[in-house]
Amino acid sequence: MLGADFGVQLLQTILFGVMLGGVYALAAMGLALLFGVANLVNFAHGEYIMLAMYMAFVFSVTIFQDPVLTPLFNIPLFFAIGVITYLGIFKRLIKAPPLSQIAATVGVLVLLRNLALAIWAAEPKAPPYTVFATSFSIGPIIVPLDKLLAMAVSFVTLFLLNLFLERTRLGVAMRASADDVEAVSLMGVDTNRLFLLTTGISLALVGLSGSLIMTYQAVTPTSGLLFGLLTWAIVALAGLGTVKGILIASIIFGLADSLASGLWDPRGREIVLYGLFILILWVRPKGLFGRR
Amino acid sequence: MNSLDALVLEGISKNFGALAALTNVNMRVQVGEVVGLIGPNGAGKTTLFNIVTGFIKPDRGRVKLFGEDVTGLQPHQIAARGVARTFQIVKPFFGMTVYETVLVGAYLREKDEDNARQRAEVAMKLTGVYHLRNRYARELNTPQLKLVELARSLATQPKLLMLDEIVAGLTPAEVDAMTALVKRIRDEMGVTVLLVEHVMRFVMNISDRVVVLNYGEVIAEGSPSEVSSNLKVIEAYLGGKSGS
Amino acid sequence: MKTYSALGAAIALAAVPFLVGLNEYYLFLVTLILLYTTIVVAWQLIGGYGGQLDLGAGAYHGLGAVVTGFLMVNYGVSGWVGLLVSGAAAAGVAFLIGYPSFRLGLKEVWYALSSLALVLILQKIFLLWTDVAGPLERYIPYAEFDPVFMRAGTKIFYYYITAALLASTFLIVSRIRRSKTGLYLISIRENEEAAEMLGVDVRRYKLQALMIYSFIAAVTGGIYASMVGFYHPTLFDSWISIQTATLAIVGGLGHLLGPPIVSIILLTVQEYLRITLGAVIIGLHQVIFGIILVVIIMFKPDGLGPLIDSLARRFPASVRR
Numbered sequence A: 001m002l003g004a005d006f007g008v009q010l011l012q013t014i015l016f017g018v019m020l021g022g023v024y025a026l027a028a029m030g031l032a033l034l035f036g037v038a039n040l041v042n043f044a045h046g047e048y049i050m051l052a053m054y055m056a057f058v059f060s061v062t063i064f065q066d067p068v069l070t071p072l073f074n075i076p077l078f079f080a081i082g083v084i085t086y087l088g089i090f091k092r093l094i095k096a097p098p099l100s101q102i103a104a105t106v107g108v109l110v111l112l113r114n115l116a117l118a119i120w121a122a123e124p125k126a127p128p129y130t131v132f133a134t135s136f137s138i139g140p141i142i143v144p145l146d147k148l149l150a151m152a153v154s155f156v157t158l159f160l161l162n163l164f165l166e167r168t169r170l171g172v173a174m175r176a177s178a179d180d181v182e183a184v185s186l187m188g189v190d191t192n193r194l195f196l197l198t199t200g201i202s203l204a205l206v207g208l209s210g211s212l213i214m215t216y217q218a219v220t221p222t223s224g225l226l227f228g229l230l231t232w233a234i235v236a237l238a239g240l241g242t243v244k245g246i247l248i249a250s251i252i253f254g255l256a257d258s259l260a261s262g263l264w265d266p267r268g269r270e271i272v273l274y275g276l277f278i279l280i281l282w283v284r285p286k287g288l289f290g291r292r
Numbered sequence B: 001m002n003s004l005d006a007l008v009l010e011g012i013s014k015n016f017g018a019l020a021a022l023t024n025v026n027m028r029v030q031v032g033e034v035v036g037l038i039g040p041n042g043a044g045k046t047t048l049f050n051i052v053t054g055f056i057k058p059d060r061g062r063v064k065l066f067g068e069d070v071t072g073l074q075p076h077q078i079a080a081r082g083v084a085r086t087f088q089i090v091k092p093f094f095g096m097t098v099y100e101t102v103l104v105g106a107y108l109r110e111k112d113e114d115n116a117r118q119r120a121e122v123a124m125k126l127t128g129v130y131h132l133r134n135r136y137a138r139e140l141n142t143p144q145l146k147l148v149e150l151a152r153s154l155a156t157q158p159k160l161l162m163l164d165e166i167v168a169g170l171t172p173a174e175v176d177a178m179t180a181l182v183k184r185i186r187d188e189m190g191v192t193v194l195l196v197e198h199v200m201r202f203v204m205n206i207s208d209r210v211v212v213l214n215y216g217e218v219i220a221e222g223s224p225s226e227v228s229s230n231l232k233v234i235e236a237y238l239g240g241k242s243g244s
Numbered sequence C: 001m002k003t004y005s006a007l008g009a010a011i012a013l014a015a016v017p018f019l020v021g022l023n024e025y026y027l028f029l030v031t032l033i034l035l036y037t038t039i040v041v042a043w044q045l046i047g048g049y050g051g052q053l054d055l056g057a058g059a060y061h062g063l064g065a066v067v068t069g070f071l072m073v074n075y076g077v078s079g080w081v082g083l084l085v086s087g088a089a090a091a092g093v094a095f096l097i098g099y100p101s102f103r104l105g106l107k108e109v110w111y112a113l114s115s116l117a118l119v120l121i122l123q124k125i126f127l128l129w130t131d132v133a134g135p136l137e138r139y140i141p142y143a144e145f146d147p148v149f150m151r152a153g154t155k156i157f158y159y160y161i162t163a164a165l166l167a168s169t170f171l172i173v174s175r176i177r178r179s180k181t182g183l184y185l186i187s188i189r190e191n192e193e194a195a196e197m198l199g200v201d202v203r204r205y206k207l208q209a210l211m212i213y214s215f216i217a218a219v220t221g222g223i224y225a226s227m228v229g230f231y232h233p234t235l236f237d238s239w240i241s242i243q244t245a246t247l248a249i250v251g252g253l254g255h256l257l258g259p260p261i262v263s264i265i266l267l268t269v270q271e272y273l274r275i276t277l278g279a280v281i282i283g284l285h286q287v288i289f290g291i292i293l294v295v296i297i298m299f300k301p302d303g304l305g306p307l308i309d310s311l312a313r314r315f316p317a318s319v320r321r
Helices: A004-037 A045-062 A067-093 A098-120 A145-167 A169-179 A181-186 A191-213 A223-238 A243-264 A266-283 B045-052 B075-080 B098-106 B113-127 B142-154 B172-189 B200-206 B224-228 B231-238 C002-019 C024-049 C057-075 C079-103 C108-128 C155-178 C180-190 C192-197 C202-228 C238-251 C258-276 C284-299 C305-312
Strands: A135-138 A141-144 B005-016 B019-030 B034-038 B060-065 B083-085 B160-164 B192-196 B209-214 B217-222
Touching: A004 A045, A004 A141, A004 A145, A004 A169, A004 A191, A004 A223, A004 A243, A045 A067, A045 A098, A045 A191, A045 A223, A067 A098, A067 A145, A067 A191, A067 C284, A098 A223, A098 C108, A098 C238, A098 C284, A141 A145, A145 A169, A145 A191, A145 A243, A169 A181, A169 A191, A181 A191, A223 A243, A223 A266, A223 C108, A243 A266, A266 C079, A266 C108, B005 B045, B005 B192, B019 B045, B019 B060, B019 B192, B019 B217, B034 B045, B034 B200, B045 B160, B045 B192, B075 B083, B075 C192, B083 B142, B098 B113, B098 B142, B098 C180, B113 B142, B113 B172, B142 B160, B142 B172, B172 B192, B172 B200, B192 B200, B200 B224, B209 B224, B217 B224, C002 C024, C002 C155, C024 C057, C024 C155, C024 C180, C024 C202, C024 C238, C024 C258, C057 C079, C057 C108, C057 C202, C057 C238, C079 C108, C079 C202, C108 C238, C155 C180, C155 C202, C180 C192, C180 C202, C192 C202, C238 C258, C238 C284, C258 C284, C258 C305
Parallel strands: B034 B192, B034 B209, B083 B160, B160 B192
Antiparallel strands: A135 A141, B005 B019, B005 B060, B209 B217
């Protein structure tokens, strides 16, 4: 397929990749916050994303007919879940060595995955209908409205998050904690409360991203692994520095995802993503902000 | 290049971003000497240690050990060439007993288990931790851990022993005991010693020669009495700000 | 004295088939439990002694199944040869991924993630590689009893092979534990920098541990494939990775007796739950696993190892850690 046709297909694929990346960025941001601020390794992050997608599905089927309004429920719900998770599990893990954190959150991973399996079984679930299931065209390129909207929501949220991190007291405390936790606690900041709120915000972002990712794909209980590895890969590439870094890294992965599916084989998509992850780990080991 | 040199540093420089940790450091330690490295906090002493032992690579310059250029080698390769080192903040093997800890060091030179065990016992007895041999490292206090760290270093049968602030936090009596111990080690085992220290009582008592570092540069060297009356040194310690 | 308890264990292992009345289904379950326990014991080398949380067991186990199965199906090669070849292949893969990882000092979460990614990458590769595997199951030729080919209709054949494998793996791991290699590995786990300063080539020893364990994990995969008579890319299963690490941690990192005992008990419980409740609530047995893991880490981070060790000391032949 050479020539103009291929060119169009390529552009289309690239557009999808960028939009997808924009949505992944939200999910990855939640992880970056938790890992950066509280130094907590959450191996179950992907499973929370999976859960958020399921809840978006549930809300859109039962309450709204349209997934567009599901964030209204998902965001507060997952903030609450974040608070509960922190109080129940994470609080104890903060001081523990990374190995213990990984092991414990793997336990959470198993729990959530099988919970989903028990409740929703193994067939993929996707919202049945959305009012935004239309698209418009820019020349030969088709732009689906729902995905565009999702990307817009994501960008706005990231922008607001950035403002929050730079302008508010809490946000600055979070950034300071990412640099030096001891200093922050020595300055009188209640780290317990800080981490509690960080977890809540982290999962609230996950809740929102769950709704948005549903515009791209259905969810199964095993989706968690993919999103988990993906968001960790984004964090590996971006480092923990800035919102912008996460966004750029997410778009890179979104592009890789889209190009692999579009130009090669949708089944090869995961090979490319995980392969890219491992490559990044090997090529930029110093960029891996190992605080320990 | 003198065949009597245990360690030679030629033009060692190291920057961490904008911070010049070490600038054109030249130094030599002769076989059998005890050399003390002093200087204010942040002067670059630990960086220098890390470069010699291979944990960091210098930006410029060369490190020579017993005549061999070892710049850029890995720590375990440097250890195999006869260097042992204690750490400023002790790094114990918490889940191991003292015996097992020291045995790890002994295995560097002794392939045979029985020989390694003997070597470990000698090292433990010399440093006075033999009675603690079956205790787990996590049960010990800091002075004991320092002695265990010394024992495991000695078990490697080093030719050059590097001590990083080994008497920090010890009582005067403990410092004197350590002074006597290091002298004994030097005499009985024939090792060359390079030590970093803040506790003047220790450094001046035990060193044959003292090198003073400030802001990553060597500003003075000589015998302990020469250095302590050197004006520049006194200034460095009292005047201005210490090196970052 | 130690030989008595070893003898006792050997007799117990040998007697099990008769204890379950030579029932084919139970023999299958017991063999499966012993296979997974073998992986857990071997995992101690990289996880318990080396201190790396490796989540690659599913990759090596799957590789063993696929390579052994492929050789048996396409080339009529004996399963025994298949085990050796797939073990070597797994060790090779372990080297390919371990060498850069350890060279670059990949720690903790990054190593765990990359080993998990390995499982999924291999699964997808073999799903696409239709010459060797592909999306359909491949069946291994049936034989009533062909010990040369390594194929039999009755599960008791596989039971004894597996029991022998478990026993040998246990012996190998306990030998290593007492040797210089074992001591070096533990020193790496406790404090890598200190170990390096004592002359320990950290990368080399980690790689050694990884390759031995991956070889053994592959062998379990090959035995499994021959036993069930087919292979498929879903045998590259992340659950095996998670299960192995969980059992090893709950059993006590670095402890000798804890992990196998805990493995056998918990795996038996898991099977029991799957049989009784599994149809009612899918995945309940795994949920229990998850809960156990979280609880143990939070309240007994050293696992049950110390407890089991102190129990073992009551017996004359103590195989302490």
